[in-house]
Amino acid sequence: MQPAQAAPMYADSSSEAAPIERAKWPISDLIFQVCALLAILLALSVIIALLFDIFSDGFHRLSWDFLTSFPSRFAAKAGIYSALVGSFCLMLLTIVFSLPLGVGAAIYLEEYAPKNRWTALLELNLANLAGVPSIIYGILALQIFVRWLDFDRSLLSGALALTLLILPVIIIASREAIRTVPRTLREASLALGATQWQTIWTQVLPVALPGIMTGCILAFSRAIGETAPLITIGALTYVAFLPDGLFSSFTALPIQAYNWVSRPQEAFHANAAAAMVVLLIILLSMNAFAILLRVKYQKRTR
Amino acid sequence: MSAEPAFQIKTDMNTSFRAADNAEPTAAVEPKIKVENLNFFYGNHQALYNISLNLLPQRVTALIGPSGCGKSTFLRTLNRMNDIIPGVRLNGEIRIDGNDIYAPNTDVVTLRKEVGMVFQKSNPFPKTIFENIAFGPRVYGLKDRTKLEEIVEKSLVRADLWKEVKDRLHTSALDLSGGQQQRLCIARALAVDPEILLMDEPASALDPRSTAKIEDLIGELRSHYTIVIVTHNMQQAARVSDYTAFFYEGSLVEFGDTREIFTKPRERQTEDYITGRFG
Numbered sequence: 001m002q003p004a005q006a007a008p009m010y011a012d013s014s015s016e017a018a019p020i021e022r023a024k025w026p027i028s029d030l031i032f033q034v035c036a037l038l039a040i041l042l043a044l045s046v047i048i049a050l051l052f053d054i055f056s057d058g059f060h061r062l063s064w065d066f067l068t069s070f071p072s073r074f075a076a077k078a079g080i081y082s083a084l085v086g087s088f089c090l091m092l093l094t095i096v097f098s099l100p101l102g103v104g105a106a107i108y109l110e111e112y113a114p115k116n117r118w119t120a121l122l123e124l125n126l127a128n129l130a131g132v133p134s135i136i137y138g139i140l141a142l143q144i145f146v147r148w149l150d151f152d153r154s155l156l157s158g159a160l161a162l163t164l165l166i167l168p169v170i171i172i173a174s175r176e177a178i179r180t181v182p183r184t185l186r187e188a189s190l191a192l193g194a195t196q197w198q199t200i201w202t203q204v205l206p207v208a209l210p211g212i213m214t215g216c217i218l219a220f221s222r223a224i225g226e227t228a229p230l231i232t233i234g235a236l237t238y239v240a241f242l243p244d245g246l247f248s249s250f251t252a253l254p255i256q257a258y259n260w261v262s263r264p265q266e267a268f269h270a271n272a273a274a275a276m277v278v279l280l281i282i283l284l285s286m287n288a289f290a291i292l293l294r295v296k297y298q299k300r301t302r
Numbered sequence: 303m304s305a306e307p308a309f310q311i312k313t314d315m316n317t318s319f320r321a322a323d324n325a326e327p328t329a330a331v332e333p334k335i336k337v338e339n340l341n342f343f344y345g346n347h348q349a350l351y352n353i354s355l356n357l358l359p360q361r362v363t364a365l366i367g368p369s370g371c372g373k374s375t376f377l378r379t380l381n382r383m384n385d386i387i388p389g390v391r392l393n394g395e396i397r398i399d400g401n402d403i404y405a406p407n408t409d410v411v412t413l414r415k416e417v418g419m420v421f422q423k424s425n426p427f428p429k430t431i432f433e434n435i436a437f438g439p440r441v442y443g444l445k446d447r448t449k450l451e452e453i454v455e456k457s458l459v460r461a462d463l464w465k466e467v468k469d470r471l472h473t474s475a476l477d478l479s480g481g482q483q484q485r486l487c488i489a490r491a492l493a494v495d496p497e498i499l500l501m502d503e504p505a506s507a508l509d510p511r512s513t514a515k516i517e518d519l520i521g522e523l524r525s526h527y528t529i530v531i532v533t534h535n536m537q538q539a540a541r542v543s544d545y546t547a548f549f550y551e552g553s554l555v556e557f558g559d560t561r562e563i564f565t566k567p568r569e570r571q572t573e574d575y576i577t578g579r580f581g
Contacts, residue, residue: 182425187383191421193411194411
């Protein structure tokens with residue numbers, strides 16, 4: 001293919017073609033456009049103001065020492081080491097609990113459950129559960145995990161509380177992903193004599209996986225920023241040690257920030273802002289990873 | 303409505319387009335598939351009325367009829383693909399090699415191994431060509447790599463695709479052209495060594511050249527398999543099939559030798575449909 005030869009052909013025809021005049025819209029349309037633009041600018045400016053505020057307050061506190069120091073009663077010496085590790089462990093446990101449960105439930109609902117009134121009711125409640133305020137899950141977790149099961153104010157209780165919180169979101173996202181797998185693929189597999197489980201495991205799940213992962217990562221990034229349920233179950237706010245097991249007490253990034261903000265000294269407020277910056281960076285990179293996954297795999301599925 | 307099986311075996315080789323080339327007296331041959339008084343329902347809607355017909359081994363039977371006449375439904379009762387639709391019911395009997403395939407002790411997995419299916423829209427798995435074909439044998443527990451390679455080659459050769467893809471077995475099947483994808487699906491169905499091949503309008507989404515290839519392929523496969531093909535294309539039915547069954551509104555109107563059906567149909571409806579007066 002020689003672009004040099006092909007080009008004049010197209011150039012000729014385009015030079016003859018008259019430019020298309022933009023269609024004229026009525027004035028009401030223009031007003032609406034401006035309103036819509038203002039709405040998005042307002043939303044964006046709030047976010048930008050927030051980011052600017054946090055960064056200007058906290059950026060000067062960010063350092064390697066800040067990341068690797070335990071909290072201290074001297075603001076300048078305090079760091080987020082225990083909170084960072086706590087958040088990380090919490091996330092890991094939450095993923096371990098919620099992923100198999102959530103994806104399993106989604107597979108059941110999409111592939112096995114009969115379509116009747118019970119499953120319709122189940123689906124309705126699932127949607128409702130996704131909208132329940134997180135503090136309610138905290139209270140539920142306090143009663144069940146901390147008191148009845150006697151897990152105490154541990155990492156395990158915290159992770160289970162977050163699992164409860166994001167389970168509905170994971171189930172809904174996974175179902176969406178599983179539903180987009182073309183029926184023809186299932187038919188092809190079943191027609192070859194594969195059992196339903198073989199079909200799900202070898203054909204449906206691999207195709208649905210990027211979608212499932214995208215939804216799950218977004219759910220996890222919601223969980224990592226959650227404070228209310230952790231406070232309810234009694235996560236500590238001043239932890240000068242790393243968690244050493246499932247039943248260890250713990251703190252997490254949002255808790256640490258919450259603690260610092262409630263102190264009277266200005267210097268601790270800067271610490272809180274810096275902790276928020278770290279949390280935001282983790283959050284944004286998780287979301288970016290989710291988007292990357294989606295873009296990468298979108299091409300391959302039909 | 304006449305639902306009597308209009309089936310009669312002709313020993314005269316001139317009456318068949320294809321039966322002519324291996325002209326054994328077919329009357330002695332035991333039917334591969336025997337369908338008796340089959341009624342089929344989607345919920346309360348009855349889709350098939352009292353279908354009875356016998357299909358012979360190593361013959362191609364075409365199912366024709368206007369859209370919604372039940373021919374695809376009928377095809378899918380033969381490998382129980384309708385089972386995955388909720389709320390379907392059926393009565394009557396379908397026997398393959400004498401075994402009632404709707405008997406409670408029938409293993410659907412084994413049945414579908416015996417009865418392969420090719421769909422209207424080619425549906426390769428989003429995996430490599432090799433993996434597509436190896437999937438079936440793997441499902442039945444074959445792990446030996448050399449054996450799998452053997453099966454993949456044999457199936458692709460049989461589906462007349464080997465020459466085109468032998469150098470790129472490990473590239474994505476989705477990169478193949480539409481016609482190639484459909485032949486891949488045929489190869490995939492052949493890989494589990496079925497005895498019956500069901501084809502649901504296998505060429506309706508293909509261009510004429512690819513269609514011709516599929517039709518040639520059906521001609522070649524005929525000597526090894528019992529083939530049942532649903533088609534909307536009258537010429538195709540006439541070209542590829544030994545027997546033709548005409549369905550209308552859920553009933554089997556006429557079934558018989560393809561040449562008979564196309565030259566002197568017994569029923570008025572058949573004639574009207576074939577000559578394009580309706581449908």
